Amino acid sequence: MCGRFVGFRRLEELRNHFPIDVADVESTENFNVAPTQEILAIVRHDDQNHLEKLNWGLVPFWAKDTTIGSRMINARSETVATKPSFRNAFRKRRCLILADGFYEWAGEPGHKKPMFITLPNGEPFAFAGLWEIWDNKGKEKTPYRSATILTREASESMVAIHHRMPVILKPAAFNAWLNPNNQNPESLQEIIQDQIYTELKAVPVSKAVNSVNNNRPSIDDVASIFVHSCLNAIEQSDQASSGCRSNGAADTNTKPSSMGFTDTLIFRKELTDW
Structure with missing residues (x-):
């Protein structure tokens, strides 16, 4: 799973690593991103890739209120195409969630040690994400925009720390993942199974x-x-x-x-x- 992560790059560097056409927000440092907080994500609309801020924890359009978001920070890639909470967004509203690393806790219950995990080269990366807009069936003047991070079974480099890990896309997959016209579940599954990073680096950090x-x-x-x-x-x-x-x-x-x-x-x- 992924329940806490880090993002500290400024906008000019994010542009060097990710396909950003329009930056609708500024990038701000966050060394301990937590569920329900705003996160940086790239979404495609009007034929352009927009850097936006979304609330972490997906709220489906049919939800009664936004409180469900705190329980929807992750979506299992194995079932995302069929689960009612995610299947519509999986087909039509995918995003890149930008990060520099994430935290995971290793060890036995009561003695877990936090680990900081990133790519071996330390470069920023993008989680495969889904996003939604919730407006309480038109009753809310300001729609609530939210997102979730896809997860998968842990790779060899992660399994000793946790049995799950976030789906981290390779740059070659960015355009296909963001393309809203790509709605074929099999094609999308190929992206999140084959065009991903699995070799990660972990270092212990303080509790x-x-x-x-x-x-x-x-x-x-x-x-x-x-x-x-x-x-x-x-x-x-x-x-x-x-x-x-x-x-x-x-x-x-x-x-x-x-x-x-x-x-x-x-x-x-x-x-x-x-």
Whole structure:
């Protein structure tokens, strides 16, 4: 499954990685994205790909209210074509949900340890998503726009952490996935089975991420420092998982670059246990 993720790229870099024709919103850092919060997604309408913000947790058009969304953050790819909550969106309203990584919890109940998971090269990626518009049968002046993330059985690189994982699309699949004219279930299933990333990289992080309150965009926040440092470590070495340097305090005057994740951040090793 996928119940928490990370997104910190600015708009100019997102344009370099994803097919964005129109940006209707600004990109803002979020190091602990949680269900029901707004998330960045690319949807296609009017023959253009629009970067928009949707609420995480899909609310079907027929729902009585939006509270169902908190239970609809994920959709199983194996049954998405037939399940009433998702089948209409699967055929007609698919999206790319943008992320830099996600969290998963490994271990036995009561002793679970959060892991930060991303592509081995640290590049941003797109979850396969579905989106919907709910307006309470025309009674709401402002429609509620929402989305869900597709999941699948865990790959070899993930199975030791969790038995499920999100569907992460390869760039070659973006256009076919976004194309609303592509409504053939078999064709869509081929995309989410064959044109996906399965090899991922995981590093342990502090249990502080268990609380969504541990999330601020400023670099002096420990969560921000840790996530950026993990990404930097992933790029530099397969062995880095806890700290880049063990001496010296974090430089709170160092601001992360808006173009990539290769920022040099210095922090005390004990910060990995905050």
